[in-house]
Amino acid sequence: MVAPAHAERVRHVVEPAVADVGLVLEDVTVRKAGSRSVVEVVLDVTEDDEGGLDLDRVAEATRAVSDALDAADVIVGEYTLDVMSPGVDRPLTQRRHFTHAVGRTVTVTLSDGGSLAGRLTEVDRSGPDDSIVVVPVTPGLKGRKPVVGEPVRVSLSEVRHAHVEVDLSGIGPVDDVDQDEIAGHDAAAGKES
Known part of the structure:
Protein backbone atom coordinates (compact mmCIF):
# COMPACT_ATOMS: atom_id res chain seq x y z
CA MET A 1 0.00 0.00 0.00
CA VAL A 2 1.22 3.48 -0.82
CA ALA A 3 1.15 6.19 1.84
CA PRO A 4 -2.01 8.36 1.97
CA ALA A 5 0.16 11.48 1.60
CA HIS A 6 1.21 10.20 -1.83
CA ALA A 7 -2.44 9.85 -2.87
CA GLU A 8 -3.04 13.43 -1.71
CA ARG A 9 -0.20 14.69 -3.93
CA VAL A 10 -1.72 12.80 -6.86
CA ARG A 11 -5.17 14.23 -6.02
CA HIS A 12 -3.69 17.75 -6.02
CA VAL A 13 -2.31 17.18 -9.55
CA VAL A 14 -5.34 15.34 -10.95
CA GLU A 15 -8.20 17.47 -9.61
CA PRO A 16 -7.64 20.52 -11.87
CA ALA A 17 -7.30 18.26 -14.94
CA VAL A 18 -10.61 16.58 -14.12
CA ALA A 19 -12.32 19.93 -13.53
CA ASP A 20 -11.01 21.20 -16.89
CA VAL A 21 -13.01 18.47 -18.67
CA GLY A 22 -16.16 19.35 -16.68
CA LEU A 23 -16.13 16.44 -14.23
CA VAL A 24 -15.73 15.97 -10.48
CA LEU A 25 -12.94 13.99 -8.84
CA GLU A 26 -14.65 11.56 -6.48
CA ASP A 27 -11.63 9.62 -5.18
CA VAL A 28 -7.96 8.80 -5.80
CA THR A 29 -6.20 5.65 -4.66
CA VAL A 30 -2.53 4.85 -5.21
CA ARG A 31 -1.30 1.32 -4.48
CA LYS A 32 1.63 -0.91 -5.35
CA ALA A 33 1.18 -3.90 -7.65
CA GLY A 34 4.55 -5.61 -7.87
CA SER A 35 7.11 -3.16 -9.19
CA ARG A 36 4.46 -0.79 -10.57
CA SER A 37 2.06 1.64 -8.99
CA VAL A 38 -1.65 1.56 -9.76
CA VAL A 39 -3.42 4.91 -9.74
CA GLU A 40 -7.20 4.58 -9.50
CA VAL A 41 -9.18 7.72 -10.26
CA VAL A 42 -12.93 7.74 -9.65
CA LEU A 43 -14.87 10.44 -11.52
CA ASP A 44 -18.41 11.72 -11.42
CA VAL A 45 -20.48 14.34 -13.20
CA THR A 46 -21.27 17.71 -11.65
CA GLU A 47 -24.57 18.18 -9.88
CA ASP A 48 -26.24 20.08 -12.71
CA ASP A 49 -24.80 17.90 -15.48
CA GLU A 50 -27.74 16.16 -17.14
CA GLY A 51 -25.52 13.91 -19.23
CA GLY A 52 -24.04 10.72 -17.93
CA LEU A 53 -20.47 9.62 -17.59
CA ASP A 54 -20.17 7.81 -20.92
CA LEU A 55 -17.07 6.19 -22.41
CA ASP A 56 -16.17 9.26 -24.48
CA ARG A 57 -16.10 11.48 -21.38
CA VAL A 58 -14.08 8.90 -19.44
CA ALA A 59 -11.59 8.66 -22.34
CA GLU A 60 -11.24 12.45 -22.46
CA ALA A 61 -10.70 12.58 -18.69
CA THR A 62 -8.19 9.71 -18.88
CA ARG A 63 -6.09 11.64 -21.39
CA ALA A 64 -6.21 14.78 -19.24
CA VAL A 65 -5.30 12.90 -16.05
CA SER A 66 -2.49 11.00 -17.76
CA ASP A 67 -1.02 14.22 -19.20
CA ALA A 68 -1.22 15.95 -15.79
CA LEU A 69 0.46 13.03 -14.00
CA ASP A 70 3.22 12.82 -16.61
CA ALA A 71 3.86 16.59 -16.49
CA ALA A 72 3.99 16.73 -12.67
CA ASP A 73 6.04 13.53 -12.37
CA VAL A 74 4.46 12.62 -9.00
CA ILE A 75 4.53 8.85 -9.65
CA VAL A 76 7.99 7.31 -9.45
CA GLY A 77 8.58 4.61 -12.06
CA GLU A 78 5.97 2.91 -14.19
CA TYR A 79 2.32 3.06 -13.29
CA THR A 80 -1.04 1.84 -14.49
CA LEU A 81 -3.85 4.39 -14.63
CA ASP A 82 -7.43 3.23 -14.04
CA VAL A 83 -10.10 5.90 -14.54
CA MET A 84 -13.65 4.88 -13.69
CA SER A 85 -17.11 5.94 -12.58
CA PRO A 86 -18.20 5.37 -8.98
CA GLY A 87 -20.65 2.56 -9.83
CA VAL A 88 -24.15 1.97 -8.56
CA ASP A 89 -23.10 0.59 -5.18
CA ARG A 90 -21.44 3.76 -3.94
CA PRO A 91 -23.05 5.41 -0.93
CA LEU A 92 -25.00 8.62 -1.46
CA THR A 93 -23.07 11.12 0.64
CA GLN A 94 -23.37 14.45 -1.14
CA GLU A 165 -31.19 -0.12 -4.60
CA VAL A 166 -30.40 -1.92 -7.83
CA ASP A 167 -33.64 -2.97 -9.55
CA LEU A 168 -33.26 -6.26 -11.39
CA SER A 169 -36.98 -6.93 -11.76
CA GLY A 170 -36.89 -6.41 -15.53
CA ILE A 171 -33.94 -8.74 -16.05
CA GLY A 172 -34.31 -12.42 -16.71
CA PRO A 173 -36.02 -14.88 -19.00
CA VAL A 174 -39.51 -14.21 -20.20
CA ASP A 175 -41.83 -17.01 -19.07
CA ASP A 176 -43.68 -19.25 -21.55
CA VAL A 177 -47.04 -17.51 -21.14
CA ASP A 178 -45.57 -14.18 -22.17
CA GLN A 179 -43.81 -15.81 -25.15
CA ASP A 180 -47.13 -17.36 -26.29
CA GLU A 181 -48.89 -14.00 -25.98
CA ILE A 182 -46.12 -12.30 -27.93
CA ALA A 183 -46.19 -14.98 -30.65
CA GLY A 184 -50.00 -14.71 -30.90
CA HIS A 185 -49.80 -10.92 -31.10
CA ASP A 186 -47.16 -11.09 -33.87
CA ALA A 187 -49.21 -13.61 -35.86
CA ALA A 188 -52.37 -11.49 -35.48
CA ALA A 189 -50.45 -8.45 -36.73
CA GLY A 190 -49.36 -10.42 -39.82
CA LYS A 191 -45.75 -10.71 -38.68
CA GLU A 192 -43.68 -13.81 -39.00
CA SER A 193 -42.43 -15.16 -35.67
Whole structure:
Protein backbone atom coordinates (compact mmCIF):
# COMPACT_ATOMS: atom_id res chain seq x y z
CA MET A 1 0.00 0.00 0.00
CA VAL A 2 1.22 3.48 -0.82
CA ALA A 3 1.15 6.19 1.84
CA PRO A 4 -2.01 8.36 1.97
CA ALA A 5 0.16 11.48 1.60
CA HIS A 6 1.21 10.20 -1.83
CA ALA A 7 -2.44 9.85 -2.87
CA GLU A 8 -3.04 13.43 -1.71
CA ARG A 9 -0.20 14.69 -3.93
CA VAL A 10 -1.72 12.80 -6.86
CA ARG A 11 -5.17 14.23 -6.02
CA HIS A 12 -3.69 17.75 -6.02
CA VAL A 13 -2.31 17.18 -9.55
CA VAL A 14 -5.34 15.34 -10.95
CA GLU A 15 -8.20 17.47 -9.61
CA PRO A 16 -7.64 20.52 -11.87
CA ALA A 17 -7.30 18.26 -14.94
CA VAL A 18 -10.61 16.58 -14.12
CA ALA A 19 -12.32 19.93 -13.53
CA ASP A 20 -11.01 21.20 -16.89
CA VAL A 21 -13.01 18.47 -18.67
CA GLY A 22 -16.16 19.35 -16.68
CA LEU A 23 -16.13 16.44 -14.23
CA VAL A 24 -15.73 15.97 -10.48
CA LEU A 25 -12.94 13.99 -8.84
CA GLU A 26 -14.65 11.56 -6.48
CA ASP A 27 -11.63 9.62 -5.18
CA VAL A 28 -7.96 8.80 -5.80
CA THR A 29 -6.20 5.65 -4.66
CA VAL A 30 -2.53 4.85 -5.21
CA ARG A 31 -1.30 1.32 -4.48
CA LYS A 32 1.63 -0.91 -5.35
CA ALA A 33 1.18 -3.90 -7.65
CA GLY A 34 4.55 -5.61 -7.87
CA SER A 35 7.11 -3.16 -9.19
CA ARG A 36 4.46 -0.79 -10.57
CA SER A 37 2.06 1.64 -8.99
CA VAL A 38 -1.65 1.56 -9.76
CA VAL A 39 -3.42 4.91 -9.74
CA GLU A 40 -7.20 4.58 -9.50
CA VAL A 41 -9.18 7.72 -10.26
CA VAL A 42 -12.93 7.74 -9.65
CA LEU A 43 -14.87 10.44 -11.52
CA ASP A 44 -18.41 11.72 -11.42
CA VAL A 45 -20.48 14.34 -13.20
CA THR A 46 -21.27 17.71 -11.65
CA GLU A 47 -24.57 18.18 -9.88
CA ASP A 48 -26.24 20.08 -12.71
CA ASP A 49 -24.80 17.90 -15.48
CA GLU A 50 -27.74 16.16 -17.14
CA GLY A 51 -25.52 13.91 -19.23
CA GLY A 52 -24.04 10.72 -17.93
CA LEU A 53 -20.47 9.62 -17.59
CA ASP A 54 -20.17 7.81 -20.92
CA LEU A 55 -17.07 6.19 -22.41
CA ASP A 56 -16.17 9.26 -24.48
CA ARG A 57 -16.10 11.48 -21.38
CA VAL A 58 -14.08 8.90 -19.44
CA ALA A 59 -11.59 8.66 -22.34
CA GLU A 60 -11.24 12.45 -22.46
CA ALA A 61 -10.70 12.58 -18.69
CA THR A 62 -8.19 9.71 -18.88
CA ARG A 63 -6.09 11.64 -21.39
CA ALA A 64 -6.21 14.78 -19.24
CA VAL A 65 -5.30 12.90 -16.05
CA SER A 66 -2.49 11.00 -17.76
CA ASP A 67 -1.02 14.22 -19.20
CA ALA A 68 -1.22 15.95 -15.79
CA LEU A 69 0.46 13.03 -14.00
CA ASP A 70 3.22 12.82 -16.61
CA ALA A 71 3.86 16.59 -16.49
CA ALA A 72 3.99 16.73 -12.67
CA ASP A 73 6.04 13.53 -12.37
CA VAL A 74 4.46 12.62 -9.00
CA ILE A 75 4.53 8.85 -9.65
CA VAL A 76 7.99 7.31 -9.45
CA GLY A 77 8.58 4.61 -12.06
CA GLU A 78 5.97 2.91 -14.19
CA TYR A 79 2.32 3.06 -13.29
CA THR A 80 -1.04 1.84 -14.49
CA LEU A 81 -3.85 4.39 -14.63
CA ASP A 82 -7.43 3.23 -14.04
CA VAL A 83 -10.10 5.90 -14.54
CA MET A 84 -13.65 4.88 -13.69
CA SER A 85 -17.11 5.94 -12.58
CA PRO A 86 -18.20 5.37 -8.98
CA GLY A 87 -20.65 2.56 -9.83
CA VAL A 88 -24.15 1.97 -8.56
CA ASP A 89 -23.10 0.59 -5.18
CA ARG A 90 -21.44 3.76 -3.94
CA PRO A 91 -23.05 5.41 -0.93
CA LEU A 92 -25.00 8.62 -1.46
CA THR A 93 -23.07 11.12 0.64
CA GLN A 94 -23.37 14.45 -1.14
CA ARG A 95 -26.28 16.43 -2.54
CA ARG A 96 -25.10 15.82 -6.12
CA HIS A 97 -25.27 12.04 -5.50
CA PHE A 98 -28.92 12.39 -4.50
CA THR A 99 -29.63 14.71 -7.46
CA HIS A 100 -28.42 12.07 -9.90
CA ALA A 101 -30.41 9.37 -8.09
CA VAL A 102 -33.81 11.10 -8.50
CA GLY A 103 -36.29 8.56 -9.87
CA ARG A 104 -34.39 5.60 -8.41
CA THR A 105 -35.26 3.45 -5.41
CA VAL A 106 -33.15 4.34 -2.39
CA THR A 107 -32.67 3.12 1.16
CA VAL A 108 -31.94 5.83 3.70
CA THR A 109 -30.74 5.34 7.27
CA LEU A 110 -31.48 8.34 9.44
CA SER A 111 -29.33 9.75 12.23
CA ASP A 112 -32.03 8.78 14.78
CA GLY A 113 -31.69 5.12 13.72
CA GLY A 114 -34.85 5.00 11.64
CA SER A 115 -34.87 3.99 8.00
CA LEU A 116 -36.80 4.80 4.87
CA ALA A 117 -37.00 2.95 1.56
CA GLY A 118 -38.73 4.14 -1.57
CA ARG A 119 -38.53 6.20 -4.72
CA LEU A 120 -36.42 9.37 -4.47
CA THR A 121 -38.57 11.99 -6.17
CA GLU A 122 -36.92 15.31 -5.36
CA VAL A 123 -33.85 17.09 -4.01
CA ASP A 124 -34.92 20.44 -2.60
CA ARG A 125 -32.19 23.09 -2.65
CA SER A 126 -34.50 26.05 -1.97
CA GLY A 127 -34.45 26.17 1.84
CA PRO A 128 -31.72 26.88 4.35
CA ASP A 129 -31.14 23.14 4.73
CA ASP A 130 -31.13 20.87 1.66
CA SER A 131 -33.65 18.05 1.79
CA ILE A 132 -34.81 15.03 -0.16
CA VAL A 133 -38.31 13.68 -0.77
CA VAL A 134 -38.80 9.91 -0.72
CA VAL A 135 -42.08 8.18 -1.55
CA PRO A 136 -42.10 5.00 0.58
CA VAL A 137 -42.87 1.81 -1.31
CA THR A 138 -43.58 -1.46 0.49
CA PRO A 139 -43.38 -4.46 -1.85
CA GLY A 140 -46.62 -6.37 -2.31
CA LEU A 141 -46.71 -9.95 -1.11
CA LYS A 142 -47.61 -12.94 -3.28
CA GLY A 143 -48.22 -11.04 -6.51
CA ARG A 144 -50.03 -8.09 -4.97
CA LYS A 145 -49.26 -4.55 -5.98
CA PRO A 146 -46.79 -2.61 -3.84
CA VAL A 147 -48.16 -0.18 -1.27
CA VAL A 148 -47.17 3.42 -2.00
CA GLY A 149 -47.07 5.76 0.99
CA GLU A 150 -47.20 9.52 1.39
CA PRO A 151 -44.03 11.44 0.42
CA VAL A 152 -41.55 11.97 3.28
CA ARG A 153 -39.26 15.02 3.37
CA VAL A 154 -35.91 14.44 5.07
CA SER A 155 -33.18 17.00 5.67
CA LEU A 156 -29.83 15.87 4.28
CA SER A 157 -28.31 16.67 7.67
CA GLU A 158 -30.51 13.88 9.12
CA VAL A 159 -29.20 11.25 6.68
CA ARG A 160 -26.56 8.97 8.19
CA HIS A 161 -26.27 6.57 5.24
CA ALA A 162 -28.06 6.14 1.91
CA HIS A 163 -27.65 4.08 -1.24
CA VAL A 164 -29.46 3.25 -4.46
CA GLU A 165 -31.19 -0.12 -4.60
CA VAL A 166 -30.40 -1.92 -7.83
CA ASP A 167 -33.64 -2.97 -9.55
CA LEU A 168 -33.26 -6.26 -11.39
CA SER A 169 -36.98 -6.93 -11.76
CA GLY A 170 -36.89 -6.41 -15.53
CA ILE A 171 -33.94 -8.74 -16.05
CA GLY A 172 -34.31 -12.42 -16.71
CA PRO A 173 -36.02 -14.88 -19.00
CA VAL A 174 -39.51 -14.21 -20.20
CA ASP A 175 -41.83 -17.01 -19.07
CA ASP A 176 -43.68 -19.25 -21.55
CA VAL A 177 -47.04 -17.51 -21.14
CA ASP A 178 -45.57 -14.18 -22.17
CA GLN A 179 -43.81 -15.81 -25.15
CA ASP A 180 -47.13 -17.36 -26.29
CA GLU A 181 -48.89 -14.00 -25.98
CA ILE A 182 -46.12 -12.30 -27.93
CA ALA A 183 -46.19 -14.98 -30.65
CA GLY A 184 -50.00 -14.71 -30.90
CA HIS A 185 -49.80 -10.92 -31.10
CA ASP A 186 -47.16 -11.09 -33.87
CA ALA A 187 -49.21 -13.61 -35.86
CA ALA A 188 -52.37 -11.49 -35.48
CA ALA A 189 -50.45 -8.45 -36.73
CA GLY A 190 -49.36 -10.42 -39.82
CA LYS A 191 -45.75 -10.71 -38.68
CA GLU A 192 -43.68 -13.81 -39.00
CA SER A 193 -42.43 -15.16 -35.67
